[in-house]
Amino acid sequence: MTNLKTTKSEQTRNRLLTAASRIFAEKGFQEATIAEICEQAKANIASVNYHFRDKETLYLESWRFAFNQELDLYPPDGGLMDDASAEQRLAGRIKSLVRRMGDENSYSFAIIHKEMAQPTRLLADILEKEINPQRLQMFALLKECLGQAASERQIQYCHASIMGQCFQLLRLKHMQGARPFRSHPSDLSDIKAFAEHVVQFSLAGIQAIRSQTLN
Known part of the structure; x- marks a missing residue:
């Protein structure tokens, strides 16, 4: 009973x-x-x-619940083995992030998006605890890809560039949800194609920065 x-x-x-x-x-x-x-x-x-x-x-608990469900569905490492190259592991992490943001049944990033527009400060501690480990892992991968000569500023800028591209997906989803019958300048409905673009664009930029650092 x-x-x-x-x-x-x-x-x-x-x-x-x-x-x-x-x-x-x-x-x-x-x-x-x-x-x-x-x-x-x-x-x-x-x-x-x-x-x-x-x-x-x-x-707080509903955000944590959504976040953990999304991580289970789209593992942050992209399902790659530890012996994959840094570039492959970064690509896997970016694709996982884009897929989580693009999934219609994913809510954690949408809640963060709302929080940014109408701050309550309620999520500050939980975001630091849950998301900071993901951020640090991304920083470590970026350092591997950029090379040991990369500065902390370069790593942070690359991270901001990647996240900015990913969050554009959320912004467009919000625009389309608010005005479903209005045409929009961008079509990001093909999540797989968009993820591939973010990976290509990001890795090309990282390679360019690495080349400048080595010269």
Whole structure:
């Protein structure tokens, strides 16, 4: 009997997290309501109080839930072995990132995008804890690709360039969602092609910087 109750409780919690991550991604923290989340999750408000205490905690936990689901679906290493070249491993990491951002059922980056537009500062600590390890791994790969002579500034600039290209995908998705019937100047609907472009563009830029550093 206890196991059955635990299972039902976990199912309710997961439904709340799934609904919350979707609604927070669509509306942001301020405009999302507990009532709407409960309606989509087929749960009552008491279950939110039981599992999360308040809206702020639900916000944090729904982001973490979405983020971990996306990492499971699209491993950040791109599924490559450790003995692959630095360029191959960087390409795999970029493709994983683009696929996570491009997936219609991925919500963690959409929540971050909303957070940037309407800051709550609630996510600051959790983002540092969860995303910083991914950032440091990218920095290490960039240093390998750029060469040991690369400066910290060059590494940071390359990282910013890659992330800027990836976040353009989110911006376009937001534009298309806000105005679905208006034509847009860019079509990034082919996620695989866009990921390949970001990889090619980034590796070519890194190679150019490496050549300048060696000369």
